[in-house]
Amino acid sequence: MASTDARGGTDADPREAFRALPSVDEALRRPALAELGEGRDRDFMLRLVRERIEAWRREILDGQLDAAGVVEGLAAGRLEAEVIDALRREDSKGIQRVINATGVVLHTGLGRAPVHSEVAQAMARAAGGYCLLEVDRASGQRNQRDARLGELLARLTGAEDGICVNNNAAAVLITLQTFARGGEAVVSRGELVEIGGSFRVPDVMTRAGVQLVEVGTTNRTRIADYRAAVNERTGILLKVHRSNFRVVGFTEETGGDEIGALGRELGVATANDLGSGLLELAGARPLDMLGGEPLVKQAVADGVDVVMFSGDKLLGGPQAGLIVGKRKVVQQIRKNPTYRAMRCDKATIAGLEKTLELYLAGRADEIPSRAMMLASAEELRPRADGLANQLADIEGLDVQVVADRSQPGSGSAPDVYLDTYVVSLAAKKLSTTAFASALRDGDPCVFARIQDDRLLFDPRTLLPGEDDELTAAIRAAL
Numbered sequence: 001m002a003s004t005d006a007r008g009g010t011d012a013d014p015r016e017a018f019r020a021l022p023s024v025d026e027a028l029r030r031p032a033l034a035e036l037g038e039g040r041d042r043d044f045m046l047r048l049v050r051e052r053i054e055a056w057r058r059e060i061l062d063g064q065l066d067a068a069g070v071v072e073g074l075a076a077g078r079l080e081a082e083v084i085d086a087l088r089r090e091d092s093k094g095i096q097r098v099i100n101a102t103g104v105v106l107h108t109g110l111g112r113a114p115v116h117s118e119v120a121q122a123m124a125r126a127a128g129g130y131c132l133l134e135v136d137r138a139s140g141q142r143n144q145r146d147a148r149l150g151e152l153l154a155r156l157t158g159a160e161d162g163i164c165v166n167n168n169a170a171a172v173l174i175t176l177q178t179f180a181r182g183g184e185a186v187v188s189r190g191e192l193v194e195i196g197g198s199f200r201v202p203d204v205m206t207r208a209g210v211q212l213v214e215v216g217t218t219n220r221t222r223i224a225d226y227r228a229a230v231n232e233r234t235g236i237l238l239k240v241h242r243s244n245f246r247v248v249g250f251t252e253e254t255g256g257d258e259i260g261a262l263g264r265e266l267g268v269a270t271a272n273d274l275g276s277g278l279l280e281l282a283g284a285r286p287l288d289m290l291g292g293e294p295l296v297k298q299a300v301a302d303g304v305d306v307v308m309f310s311g312d313k314l315l316g317g318p319q320a321g322l323i324v325g326k327r328k329v330v331q332q333i334r335k336n337p338t339y340r341a342m343r344c345d346k347a348t349i350a351g352l353e354k355t356l357e358l359y360l361a362g363r364a365d366e367i368p369s370r371a372m373m374l375a376s377a378e379e380l381r382p383r384a385d386g387l388a389n390q391l392a393d394i395e396g397l398d399v400q401v402v403a404d405r406s407q408p409g410s411g412s413a414p415d416v417y418l419d420t421y422v423v424s425l426a427a428k429k430l431s432t433t434a435f436a437s438a439l440r441d442g443d444p445c446v447f448a449r450i451q452d453d454r455l456l457f458d459p460r461t462l463l464p465g466e467d468d469e470l471t472a473a474i475r476a477a478l
């Protein structure tokens with residue numbers, strides 16, 4: 001739109017071009033922008049329009065745009081198009097829905113576990129209205145917000161009671177603080193883990209005001225090592241599940257049963273941080289492909305005082321940290337003033353209750369993340385074939401269905417892969433990174449896996465009904 005002589009930036013008089021630019025107010029009165037601005041924050045619209053006009057001014061100064069170019073651009077609706085584009089970019093920020101075709105089931109970046117639709121409904125109902133949060137229905141008296149949750153947890157895990165806090169990191173923090181603040185916590189050197197998102201056991205100790213006492217070696221820790229470390233300052237013996245790595249070879253790990261027994265003998269609190277924590281029940285298919293993730297029930301039966309695990313890892317519920325154990329010990333944690341700062345909101349508690357009710361009703365396998373882990377390669381193949389068929393007619397797109405492996409994700413079972421079939425795409429005209437970026441930028445946003453300069457789409461992590469939307473998004477991106 002700039003005339004060729006203006007491009008040189010020497011002959012044209014920029015003042016004329018500046019005069020052709022609308023003021024911000026004039027621009028906002030242009031019909032398309034006035035309509036766009038309806039129902040939107042006026043200051044924000046002003047800022048967007050001002051930014052666009054500033055960009056045109058820079059083009060004029062750089063000699064890229066002359067008066068005729070401005071007039072032409074305005075007539076062609078270029079300013080409106082730019083503002084719409086800026087608005088679209090703005091509206092696509094924040095928490096937006098994503099189609100997860102990566103095959104990583106508990107994808108931390110994409111929100112870990114998608115909850116069951118009935119759980120999502122229960123959460124929305126609690127959030128959108130009043131609910132029985134801290135009132136007892138029969139007496140009208142005040143009660144605890146997670147009293148019912150505690151009962152459900154007790155039934156499912158064999159513990160006496162349970163409570164929830166915002167996440168498992170908080171569960172570990174408050175447990176340490178309750179039992180060992182100003183004192184010492186004994187942990188095996190082989191269990192000083194760092195979990196994604198900077199959860200480091202030694203740092204959590206410091207934050208809890210607890211002095212860490214490391215015992216044993218990286219590969220071997222025996223109960224005698226714990227015993228030798230206990231003194232009058234010891235507040236807790238903590239066991240931590242090595243969620244995201246394995247120690248193999250010449251190894252020895254002390255079980256929760258021995259640690260629990262030692263704690264009882266010496267009068268010291270004991271805790272087991274399971275990380276994921278698996279609930280397995282009669283009627284639900286076991287997730288044994290995860291290669292022995294510890295079971296919450298077993299950890300409780302081992303006899304430690306409290307067991308901690310995440311609500312949104314293998315459990316498949318909303319983000320939370322669950323603490324189960326002896327009633328007296330759980331009460332002590334509840335009375336810790338820090339609990340007030342870590343307790344869950346009504347929507348989370350409603351979601352957790354509903355998730356646990358699904359387990360108790362024998363419907364655990366309907367929970368999306370569990371169903372995804374349980375899907376076999378044979379079950380996934382027809383879905384991959386179906387996706388590939390829908391894409392077969394696109395010119396310049398190489399479509400293959402290949403055997404591949406999905407991952408549980410979220411630091412659970414790091415060495416476990418789940419056999420799957422993926423749709424593998426390569427576009428002639430588009431680089432793989434540009435293709436992936438166009439998919440992320442689309443509506444809905446799509447995440448796939450990049451491997452060997454191809455994009456892989458794993459049906460394992462697609463929710464029911466997302467297959468058609470995915471192929472439409474792929475078409476749009478191309």
Ligand SMILES: *Cc1c(COP(=O)(O)O)cnc(C)c1O
Pocket residue numbers: 167168169170172193195199240241242243244273274275276310311320321411
């Ligand atoms: C994941 C994990 C945590 C942290 O749990 P969040 O729910 O992410 O806060 C703590 N400990 C272990 C062993 C874990 O695997």
